[in-house]
Amino acid sequence: MTELIQMHRSVPPGVEYAVETSGLRKTYRSRKGRQVAVAGLDLKVPSGGVHGFLGPNGSGKTTTIRMLLGLITADSGNMRVFNREMPAALPSVIARIGAIVEQPRFFPAFSGRKNLALLAQGIGVPTAQVGAVLDEVGLGDRGRDKFRTYSLGMKQRLAIAGTLLKNPDLLILDEPTNGLDPAGIHEIRATMRGLADRGKTVLVSSHILSEVQQVADTVSIIGRGRLLAEGPVSQILAASGGESVRVGIANPEQAAQVLAGAGYRVVPLPDRSLQVTKVGAPLYPAEVTRVLAQQGLFVSELTPARADLESVFLELTAENHLGAPGGGPAPTGETAVERGPA
Amino acid sequence: MIALLAAELNRLRSRRITLVTLLVVVLGAGLFQFAVNSAVTPPSAAEAAQGRAQYEEALRDYEQNKEEYAQGQQECLDMGVSPEECDPAPKLEWFVTQATPFAEIAPVALTFATLIAGLGAFLIAASFIGAEYTTGSISNWLTFIPQRARVFVAKALAVVLGAGLVGTVILGGTLAAAAALTTAHGGEVTKGAAVTASAARGVGLVVAFALISFGLTLLARHTAAAIGVLVAYGLLNIVLEILYNFLPALQRVKRFLPDMNLQAFLNKGHTYQNYYPGVGSAEDTGRVVERTLSVTHGGLYWLALTAVTLVVALLVFRRRDVV
Numbered sequence: 001m002t003e004l005i006q007m008h009r010s011v012p013p014g015v016e017y018a019v020e021t022s023g024l025r026k027t028y029r030s031r032k033g034r035q036v037a038v039a040g041l042d043l044k045v046p047s048g049g050v051h052g053f054l055g056p057n058g059s060g061k062t063t064t065i066r067m068l069l070g071l072i073t074a075d076s077g078n079m080r081v082f083n084r085e086m087p088a089a090l091p092s093v094i095a096r097i098g099a100i101v102e103q104p105r106f107f108p109a110f111s112g113r114k115n116l117a118l119l120a121q122g123i124g125v126p127t128a129q130v131g132a133v134l135d136e137v138g139l140g141d142r143g144r145d146k147f148r149t150y151s152l153g154m155k156q157r158l159a160i161a162g163t164l165l166k167n168p169d170l171l172i173l174d175e176p177t178n179g180l181d182p183a184g185i186h187e188i189r190a191t192m193r194g195l196a197d198r199g200k201t202v203l204v205s206s207h208i209l210s211e212v213q214q215v216a217d218t219v220s221i222i223g224r225g226r227l228l229a230e231g232p233v234s235q236i237l238a239a240s241g242g243e244s245v246r247v248g249i250a251n252p253e254q255a256a257q258v259l260a261g262a263g264y265r266v267v268p269l270p271d272r273s274l275q276v277t278k279v280g281a282p283l284y285p286a287e288v289t290r291v292l293a294q295q296g297l298f299v300s301e302l303t304p305a306r307a308d309l310e311s312v313f314l315e316l317t318a319e320n321h322l323g324a325p326g327g328g329p330a331p332t333g334e335t336a337v338e339r340g341p342a
Numbered sequence: 343m344i345a346l347l348a349a350e351l352n353r354l355r356s357r358r359i360t361l362v363t364l365l366v367v368v369l370g371a372g373l374f375q376f377a378v379n380s381a382v383t384p385p386s387a388a389e390a391a392q393g394r395a396q397y398e399e400a401l402r403d404y405e406q407n408k409e410e411y412a413q414g415q416q417e418c419l420d421m422g423v424s425p426e427e428c429d430p431a432p433k434l435e436w437f438v439t440q441a442t443p444f445a446e447i448a449p450v451a452l453t454f455a456t457l458i459a460g461l462g463a464f465l466i467a468a469s470f471i472g473a474e475y476t477t478g479s480i481s482n483w484l485t486f487i488p489q490r491a492r493v494f495v496a497k498a499l500a501v502v503l504g505a506g507l508v509g510t511v512i513l514g515g516t517l518a519a520a521a522a523l524t525t526a527h528g529g530e531v532t533k534g535a536a537v538t539a540s541a542a543r544g545v546g547l548v549v550a551f552a553l554i555s556f557g558l559t560l561l562a563r564h565t566a567a568a569i570g571v572l573v574a575y576g577l578l579n580i581v582l583e584i585l586y587n588f589l590p591a592l593q594r595v596k597r598f599l600p601d602m603n604l605q606a607f608l609n610k611g612h613t614y615q616n617y618y619p620g621v622g623s624a625e626d627t628g629r630v631v632e633r634t635l636s637v638t639h640g641g642l643y644w645l646a647l648t649a650v651t652l653v654v655a656l657l658v659f660r661r662r663d664v665v
Contacts, residue, residue, distance in 0.1 A: 066665070069488070070484070071664045094487075103478070106479055107473065114356065119349075119482075121348055122487055
């Protein structure tokens, strides 16, 4: 996996970045001492297209977004948005940025229309535009209802409508499909794709990888506040080995040793099965069973699978011990993440 | 900044709690006018005759027991109370209540109006800011307008304008009502300029109440915390009243209490009394010392209190993480 990361860390010539961070770090004080939320993150979001910002819960996605938006201050490191230094230049570029951080936050006693009208008034946008953006997200007929009566999906759509008031070049969406039904997820996905097709940059953070894979052009995968991999989705999937098999077996620890000895890459999965891939050579499932059987190990399940973002993500996070419940921010002094094979 | 201020004012006036609080304040100030009306109404002929009869009876009692009254007068003087206040001879005005002159009733009405309008402004400002934190919408707001100093100033200006309007309406209305009632009962409106100046200072105090509430809520990030400070101050006053009995020297802190300085600023000076008990002998029953707080002291006190709260709130708001 080290090669995978390194391959995609190289900067393709001619690529412009909407967002860049280097060495970005943020720690929080807590009763347990200082907790590292972001540990020297280097992030590059190309201009135009949808960029998936992926990581397990507690990996530092929201903290990074908050730092980009000036809501919290970084301990160290650099951030640039549209090639301008953040947060110093934030006032001059904020008109080009639309953002939803975590849940949509509006005044519950005001209507959706009133909430947006206040935002429009605050940034000097004609309030007549409120109706247009409400129509754009399909809330035109519910605009006069109180925000507190909205479903989660409607709240998300209202938040997106709010960001559209500015006609932003960069849209930052933090877990935008949380709590949405399939139709709502589809709508959000279509909105993101539509914006990207109009030349906008959409930075979407999520831990629902199948969603991101369907819409993202490029991704960054982080764990414990550090970058694990980044690049175009197609390249990341190709570099991960493409095909894999999922092996169910009574003694996964011994099976993993045997397969690793035979040149396979093995990743233990949370359900005690193994994900087996072979880099640089075709993978034959029958060969996997033969290698194991020769050592007296017999598989109970063998499922061929094409690589997807989820498997890459699991592989990366498992290698870095991030899949366990304790995979959140690491205390200071602890090695948060080690890149490369386990 | 104008757009930002307009948005804040729009939100302030659209809030239900703003309207409800204003209604309660107007109602309270209106009800107080019944007391003003009663004070400025001269006694009827029957009431005057009854009072005169009671006065004559009290005078007879005084003449018959002069020695006992004299002893009580001496004890009063020994405590340091002024001779006028210690004079036990009955006075006609004690029994036949006269209509209170405008110059006397207006300051009382203004003090009440300042307190109720100030309290209303305090609640409105606390809720105005607190709601942004409890709903989390401050985070959304700052993603649209990240210049925190500008956001702070716009909110503070909205509070100033809102509280200024409430104060002007309530105190102006109170003054106008007191003048109208006095005139209606045949009284004369005197010291109009002084009373108007006092009302203007009252408006300033209402604004100060609102700004302090704004600052406290920004610091605490919750409406309840600012209201809690108000309640805590009320409790502190009760505790201090008890402690004064055991530690008379503690009465020195009175000059630094907000309510004392409020009265000093509003009423162009405030005189209060400190009581220091005697050593225990029958001759030494203690002494009363009069102190006066000037209008300047009161004004500077409230100015400093407001400024310090705002500066601290601004510094914290600019630097603090918003999550």
